[in-house]
Amino acid sequence: xxxxxxxxxxxxxxxxxxxxxxxxxxxxxxxxxxxxxxxxxxxxxxxxxxxxxxxxxxxxxxxxxxxxxxxxxxxxxxxxxxxxxxxxxxxxxxxxxxxxxxxxxxxxxxxxxxxxxxxxxxxxxxxxxxxxxxxxxxxxxxxxxxxxxxxxxxxxxxxxxxxxxxxxxxxxxxxxxxxxxxx
Amino acid sequence: xxxxxxxxxxxxxxxxxxxxxxxxxxxxxxxxxxxxxxxxxxxxxxxxxxxxxxxxxxxxxxxxxxxxxxxxxxxxxxxxxxxxxxxxxxxxxxxxxxxxxxxxxxxxxxxxxxxxxxxxxxxxxxxxxxxxxxxxxxxxxxxxxxxxxxxxxxxxxxxxxxxxxxxxxxxxxxxxxxxxxxxxxxxxxxxxxxxxxxxxxxxxxxxxxxxxxxxxxxxxxxxxxxxxxxxxxxxxxxxxxxxxxxxxxxxxxxxxxxxxxxxxxxxxxxxxxxxxxxxxxxxxxxxxxxxxxxxxxxxxxxxxxxxxxxxxxxxxxxxxxxxxxxxxxxxxxxxxxxxxxxxxxxxxxxxxxxxxxxxxxxxxxxxxxxxxxxxxxxxxxxxxxxxxxxxxxxxxxxxxxxxxxxxxxxxxxxxxxxxxxxxxxxxxxxxxxxxxxxxxxxxxxxxxxxxxxxxxxxxxxxxxxxxxxxxxxxxxxxxxxxxxxxxxxxxxxxxxxxxxxxxxxxxxxxxxxxxxxxxxxxxxxxxxxxxxxxxxxxxxxxxxxxxxxxxxxxxxxxxxxxxxxxxxxxxxxxxxxxxxxxxxxxxxxxxxxxxxxxxxxxxxxxxxxxxxxxxxxxxxxxxxxxxxxxxxxxxxxxxxxxxxxxxxxxxxxxxxxxx
Amino acid sequence: xxxxxxxxxxxxxxxxxxxxxxxxxxxxxxxxxxxxxxxxxxxxxxxxxxxxxxxxxxxxxxxxxxxxxxxxxxxxxxxxxxxxxxxxxxxxxxxxxxxxx
Numbered sequence: 001x002x003x004x005x006x007x008x009x010x011x012x013x014x015x016x017x018x019x020x021x022x023x024x025x026x027x028x029x030x031x032x033x034x035x036x037x038x039x040x041x042x043x044x045x046x047x048x049x050x051x052x053x054x055x056x057x058x059x060x061x062x063x064x065x066x067x068x069x070x071x072x073x074x075x076x077x078x079x080x081x082x083x084x085x086x087x088x089x090x091x092x093x094x095x096x097x098x099x100x101x102x103x104x105x106x107x108x109x110x111x112x113x114x115x116x117x118x119x120x121x122x123x124x125x126x127x128x129x130x131x132x133x134x135x136x137x138x139x140x141x142x143x144x145x146x147x148x149x150x151x152x153x154x155x156x157x158x159x160x161x162x163x164x165x166x167x168x169x170x171x172x173x174x175x176x177x178x179x180x181x182x183x
Numbered sequence: 184x185x186x187x188x189x190x191x192x193x194x195x196x197x198x199x200x201x202x203x204x205x206x207x208x209x210x211x212x213x214x215x216x217x218x219x220x221x222x223x224x225x226x227x228x229x230x231x232x233x234x235x236x237x238x239x240x241x242x243x244x245x246x247x248x249x250x251x252x253x254x255x256x257x258x259x260x261x262x263x264x265x266x267x268x269x270x271x272x273x274x275x276x277x278x279x280x281x282x283x284x285x286x287x288x289x290x291x292x293x294x295x296x297x298x299x300x301x302x303x304x305x306x307x308x309x310x311x312x313x314x315x316x317x318x319x320x321x322x323x324x325x326x327x328x329x330x331x332x333x334x335x336x337x338x339x340x341x342x343x344x345x346x347x348x349x350x351x352x353x354x355x356x357x358x359x360x361x362x363x364x365x366x367x368x369x370x371x372x373x374x375x376x377x378x379x380x381x382x383x384x385x386x387x388x389x390x391x392x393x394x395x396x397x398x399x400x401x402x403x404x405x406x407x408x409x410x411x412x413x414x415x416x417x418x419x420x421x422x423x424x425x426x427x428x429x430x431x432x433x434x435x436x437x438x439x440x441x442x443x444x445x446x447x448x449x450x451x452x453x454x455x456x457x458x459x460x461x462x463x464x465x466x467x468x469x470x471x472x473x474x475x476x477x478x479x480x481x482x483x484x485x486x487x488x489x490x491x492x493x494x495x496x497x498x499x500x501x502x503x504x505x506x507x508x509x510x511x512x513x514x515x516x517x518x519x520x521x522x523x524x525x526x527x528x529x530x531x532x533x534x535x536x537x538x539x540x541x542x543x544x545x546x547x548x549x550x551x552x553x554x555x556x557x558x559x560x561x562x563x564x565x566x567x568x569x570x571x572x573x574x575x576x577x578x579x580x581x582x583x584x585x586x587x588x589x590x591x592x593x594x595x596x597x598x599x600x601x602x603x604x605x606x607x608x609x610x611x612x613x614x615x616x617x618x619x620x621x622x623x624x625x626x627x628x629x630x631x632x633x634x635x636x637x638x639x640x641x642x643x644x645x646x647x648x649x650x651x652x653x654x655x656x657x658x659x660x661x662x663x664x665x666x667x668x669x670x671x672x673x674x675x676x677x678x679x680x681x682x683x684x685x686x687x688x689x690x691x692x693x694x695x696x697x698x699x700x701x702x703x704x705x706x707x708x709x710x711x712x713x714x715x716x717x718x719x720x721x722x723x724x725x726x727x728x729x730x731x732x733x734x735x736x737x738x739x740x741x742x743x744x745x746x747x748x749x750x751x752x753x754x755x756x757x758x759x760x761x762x763x764x765x766x767x768x769x770x771x772x773x774x775x776x777x778x779x780x781x782x783x784x785x786x787x788x789x790x791x792x793x794x795x796x797x798x799x800x801x802x803x804x805x806x807x808x809x810x811x812x813x814x815x816x817x818x819x820x821x822x823x824x825x826x827x828x829x830x831x832x833x834x835x836x837x838x839x840x841x842x
Numbered sequence: 843x844x845x846x847x848x849x850x851x852x853x854x855x856x857x858x859x860x861x862x863x864x865x866x867x868x869x870x871x872x873x874x875x876x877x878x879x880x881x882x883x884x885x886x887x888x889x890x891x892x893x894x895x896x897x898x899x900x901x902x903x904x905x906x907x908x909x910x911x912x913x914x915x916x917x918x919x920x921x922x923x924x925x926x927x928x929x930x931x932x933x934x935x936x937x938x939x940x941x942x943x
Contacts, residue, residue, distance in 0.1 A: 011843055019851050026855055026878055030862030035870060042874050045855075049881055056848070056892040061902045061909075065884075068909055073877070073916050080920040081870050084927040095865050096821075096936075102864035105825060108832050110857035116835075117849040126843050126892045133891075133899050141898035142906070153910050160914035168921040818939030821872070825864045 014055055022048035033094055035081045039074060046070050056126070060135045188235055189246050189271045195231055195279060196269060196322055198224045199315030203308050210304030217304040218294045221311045225287045228318070232279035235271065240668060245272030245677045247324040247388060261383050267331075270324035270387075273675030277523065278321035278454060281530050284653075285446040286314045288646035292538050293438040295642035296545055306346060306436070313339030317447050321454060325385040326375040329455070333371065333419065336448045337364050343443065344435040356431040363428040367418020371455075374411030377404050387458060391678040394462045402466050409463055409470030413456065413477075420452025422511055423481040426504045427740055430488075433496040433550075437541030440496060445503050445537050446530035453510045453526050460519050461678055475515025479603045481508030483610045484737070489617040491733045494550045495540045498621050502576065503533055505610060509591050512603060518594030520670040520684065524661050525591055527669065528583035531653035532575035538647055539569035543625060545643070546636035552621070557630040561637055564644045566626050568651040573622050575654040577615035577700045583658030585697070590661070592692030593685060608695045615703025623711040663687050848889035855882035869923045869935050873916060880912045 006012055025044035032038040046069050053062035096102075142150050202224035210217025249268030269275075290310065297303055316335025323329035345357030379385045381404050382393050393401050416422070421429040432444050443449070456463065456474065463471045482505050489501035506529050513522035542565040547554055559566045575584035588611065595604040630636065638644065661669035667684035674681040735741070815826075855878060862875030884905045891901025930937060 006844070009843065012847075015843060015847060019847075022851070023854060023858075026858045029874055029878060030858055030865065035868060038871060038874055042877060045878065045881065049885060052848070052851075052885060053888055055843070056888045058888045058891065058899075058902050058905070061884075061888060061905050064906055064909060068913055069877075073913055076916055076920055077870065077874065080873075080923060083924060084868075084870060094868050094871055096867060099865050101825060102861050105828050105832070105864065106857040106861035109828060109860055110853050112832055112835055113853035113856065114850045116839075117846055117853065121844075121846050121849065121893075124845050124893060126845055126889075127895050133902060137897070138899050138902055138906075141900070141903050145898055146903050146907075149907060153907055156911060156914050160917045164917045164921040167918070168924050816942060818942030819936060820938070821864050821866075821935060828860055828864075 011055060015052070018048050018051040018055070021045075022052065031095075035085070035094070036078075039077050039081060042077070043070055043074050046074070057132050059132050060138045188231075188238055190248065192231075192235065192269050192271050192322070193248070195228050195283075196315065196318050198228055199311045199318065202311040203315065206304055206308040206311060210308060213304075215294060215303075217307040218290065221307040222287070222290045222294070224311065225283060225290055225314060228279075228314075229283040229287045232276070232283040235276045236280045239271075239273055239276035239672060239675065245675055246270070247386075247677070249324050249386070263379055263383070263385065265327050265385070266325055267328050268324050269322035270677075271322075272677060273672040274454075274457060274523070275321055277527065277669075277673055279318065281450075281527060282314065282317050282321065282447050285442060285530055285534050286310075288649055289438045289442040289534065289538070292441075292541070292643050292646040293436075295640050296438055296541055297436065300436075302346065306343070309339050309342040309346075310439075310442070313343065313443060313448070317451070320451055323387070325387055326379060326390075327385050329387075329458075330368075330372060330375060333368065333415075333451065336443070336451060337361065337368070337419075340364075340432070340443055340448055343439040344432045346435055346439070350434075353434040356428075356434040360428040360432050363425055364418045367415050367425055369415075370411040370413075370418075371415025374408045374415065377408045377411065381408075388677040391459070391461045394465045395678060395680075397465065405462070405466035406469040409459075409466070410473060412459065413470060413474055416452030416455045416511070417477065418452070419455075420449050420507045420511060421481075421504045422452070422477050422508065423484050423504075424739060426481065426485055427736075427743060429504055430497050430500045433494070433500050437496065437537060437544060440500070441534045441537035441541065444500065445533040449503065449507060450510070450526050450530070453507065453514065453522060456511065456514045457519060457523055457673075460514065461680065463514075464517070464680075471515050471517075473515075475512055475600065475603065478508045478510070478512030478515050479600075479606050481505065482512060483508075483606050483613070486610045486613045486617070487729070488733055488736060490613070490620070491730055492617075493552050495543065495552050495555070495621060495625060496537070496550055498617060499533070499536055499540060502536075502614065502618065505614065506533070506576075509588065509607065509610075512607070513591040513594050516594050516598040516600055516603065518591060518598070519682070520661070520673055521587070521590040521594045523673050524669055525587035528575070528587040528654075528657045531650055531657045532572040532582075532584055535568060535572040535647060535650035535654050536576065538643070538650065539565050539572060542639040542643055542647065543636075545639055547632050547634060549632065552624045554632040555625045555630070556628045556632075557626070558636055559626040562626075562639070564638060565647065568644075568647040569626070570622060571651045572654050573618045576618050577704060578611055578696055579700055579704075580697065581655075581658070583654050583656070585700075586658035586661060589688065589693050589696055590663070590685070592696050593689035596689055596691050604692070608699050611696050612699035612703045615700045616707050619704050619707035620711045623707060627712060663689075845889050845893050848885055848892075852882040852885040852889070855879075855885065867934055867936055869926065869938075870920070872935060873919050873923070876919075877912065877916070880908060884908055 022045050025041045025048060028041035029038050029045060032041060046065060050062040050065045050070075053059075053065065202220045205220050206217035210220065213219060247268060247270045249266040251264055251266050253265045254262040255265070290307070293306070293310070297306055300306065313336055316332050316339055318332075320329055320332025320336060323332055341357045341361045344360055345354045348354040348357070375385070378390055378401075381400050382390050382398070384390065390401075394405070417425045429444060429449065433440055435444075463474070485501050485508065486505035489498050489505065492498045492501065506525065510522045510525050510529070513525065542562065543555060543558060544550055546558070546562060549555075571582070575582040578585045578588040580586075592604060592607050592611075595601075595607055659666070661667050661684075663685040664687045670684040671681075732738075859875045859877075859879030859882060862878060863872055866872050866875060887901045887905045887908070889901075891899060891905075894901060926938065
């Protein structure tokens with residue numbers, strides 16, 4: 001397939017737009033000097049990603065992404081940001097002054113990864129575009145072949161829940177404990 | 184049984200040294216200060232020696248037991264082997280008996296004599312050391328062990344003569360004995376080395392065997408070796424002119440004089456000649472002549488010296504030298520059994536006389552006969568046993584001394600040495616004369632001293648009685664024509680050509696001998712008996728011209744002193760000292776200086792800068808490396824993450840590139 | 843559509859996430875970058891599923907698991923950041939160097 005054919009497919013135009021959104025937002029996430037802006041940029045990234053999933057006929061995953069990630073995780077992030085902001089207003093510089101090494105590493109990483117995938121997959125096409133994956137299939141799979149990882153993951157969530165509460169609980173001094181007991 | 188006795192005869196040699204060690208280590212705290220140990224060991228030895236003697240009489244096969252202790256390579260030839268062991272034959276059995284018997288009796292006597300002495304454990308330790316060395320000497324199957332024993336008895340003699348070393352003259356006497364013996368030992372060692380190197384062995388029986396066969400190599404050096412060995416014997420057995428140490432050795436305690444300087448140690452020289460007798464017979468006939476004449480000179484010359492002594496022990500000392508001269512001359516004349524027989528009998532009566540003298544000295548606290556007299560009644564046992572000993576010494580039948588002296592005179596006659604025979608007869612007269620002079624001056628008349636002399640305790644008089652029995656009966660083992668067991672015994676040896684014992688008394692020897700003895704006693708009675716002459720008369724008795732010479736001991740001691748000792752003490756000693764300080768010490772010091780210099784180089788250069796530099800440098804390098812490396816541990820997670828990712832990337836690239 | 847376009851996009855996203863991880867000083871920003879990386883992984887997984895088209899939608903199920911775990915991880919991570927902020931009044935990761943030599 002050549003570039004001409006590729007441009008000709010409308011799905012690819014959607015891909016280009018979504019891709020630009022994703023990458024642009026991601027760029028903003030890592031370079032913004034304002035934490036709120038960074039968090040919101042992440043929202044945009046995730047939204048773009050959801051669109052990409054739709055393109056890849058993964059509807060269920062896309063909406064799960066929106067629900068869980070954008071709906072809960074980002075909110076969590078925003079709460080965390082608000083609690084940990086220094087009360088004196090203006091944030092300190094968010095980046096390390098010396099970034100050269102990190103840039104190099106990132107570029108190197110990108111090169112290696114893309115080279116690897118290009119070598120491996122060449123011009124393999126996606127199969128059967130447009131036909132969606134039914135949620136039923138995913139559900140049966142989750143509770144059928146992958147029931148054990150499913151249960152395990154729910155334990156992980158439980159552990160995270162309990163762990164989070166335990167970690168973030170305010171330590172009471174003995175005096176305050178007694179006071180609480182009396183009540 | 185007899186085989187076992189021989190196999191374990193080494194016990195005889197070892198036991199006294201064990202006793203020595205025990206006394207040295209714990210003698211101080213024992214009830215009798217170590218005497219029990221010495222007597223106990225010697226009693227066991229005496230029993231063993233008696234058993235050996237009996238079995239030798241009955242007929243034991245002479246045998247050597249030797250263990251190799253080392254070897255030394257010779258240029259071109261077999262290596263020389265050094266061995267230790269023991270030989271059991273007629274001669275050594277006889278010597279074992281003599282040594283252990285006299286030693287045991289002297290040890291018992293010494294318990295009483297040395298009571299309250301300042302150094303009792305030392306005394307018994309040195310005595311045990313002596314006994315062990317003497318047994319090692321007489322049991323020696325080879326020349327090396329003989330020399331070891333020889334030196335051992337010399338050492339013990341030195342220690343014991345100098346027992347009262349707080350007085351300077353006593354330690355000087357010990358040194359004199361040691362020096363004279365050492366000069367003589369040079370001859371002995373040279374002779375032994377010559378024999379060993381020429382024949383390739385130190386084993387006595389093998390050397391004698393070669394002598395009997397007439398080996399040419401041995402024959403060439405035989406006379407020289409024989410003379411050298413005899414020179415060594417001259418020192419130990421106090422032959423003229425090397426006799427000068429023995430009278431001075433009387434500075435030691437009387438039991439020492441009795442044991443060592445009468446009965447055993449001084450007889451080592453006689454034993455040596457007897458042991459090497461086949462050698463002297465077959466090959467060293469020239470040396471034998473010297474043996475004979477030196478023995479002859481000794482027996483008369485030193486006998487005369489006894490006439491002028493006032494110290495009772497010195498009389499006995501010169502008497503001992505004279506009798507040793509008899510033994511040596513007898514061997515020189517070819518009378519093997521005769522010389523050994525006189526050794527045997529002399530041990531008994533001379534030890535008896537010395538112990539008796541010791542008893543007297545112990546009672547009057549003085550050695551000098553002018554402090555004695557009239558002791559006949561207060562010290563009856565001592566007197567009676569002393570007289571028995573004196574009669575034996577004078578050669579009066581039927582006591583022991585008669586038989587042995589008679590046999591020696593017979594040997595002189597048999598060998599055709601008429602001049603020596605007459606010397607012997609004259610000396611017999613002189614012997615009887617000075618012996619009974621001593622008896623009369625000591626025991627007859629009135630007591631000239633200041634104390635209250637009384638008889639010695641039983642522990643001292645019992646050995647006297649035992650020895651008196653010996654002095655009477657010891658001669659009856661070799662009566663010509665009646666019983667000659669002794670003669671046959673001492674000829675039972677590995678290599679020996681036995682001679683027939685005489686079958687009857689030789690009247691040419693017997694009659695003059697007995698007459699000379701009786702004459703001597705009679706004259707002594709006439710001149711020295713206090714009942715007959717007054718004190719002044721007795722004191723003034725002297726033979727003009729002879730007596731002054733005798734009093735100065737033939738000026739021998741002066742010759743030795745001014746001729747040998749003074750030059751060595753003066754210039755020679757100073758020259759040696761200078762050489763030692765400047766030449767030898769100089770070499771040693773410069774070697775030390777050189778090594779100091781070299782070591783300084785090694786230390787500063789090599790060690791400090793070189794090796795320490797490497798070590799310090801290594802540690803500095805490690806230190807700085809550590810300092811640099813620790814910056815990796817920044818504690819910052821992002822840095823760790825960066826490293827992690829970078830590493831993974833590199834790994835992947837590497838994997839792909841080097842596929 | 844070829845699969846590589848998604849893969850390369852995901853790679854780029856991942857690289858950006860790594861960059862953010864290494865460069866950001868605020869702990870929360872670091873977590874945001876981690877989210878980016880997880881997202882990139884999800885895109886990869888779903889893209890592979892689109893090629894594979896298995897009967898059980900394996901890739902998508904895997905992506906769901908990843909999302910779930912990421913959510914749990916964010917919860918714990920923020921709890922920890924909160925505690926640190928409480929202790930030190932600052933969310934600066936540079937100051938979290940107690941494990942320094």
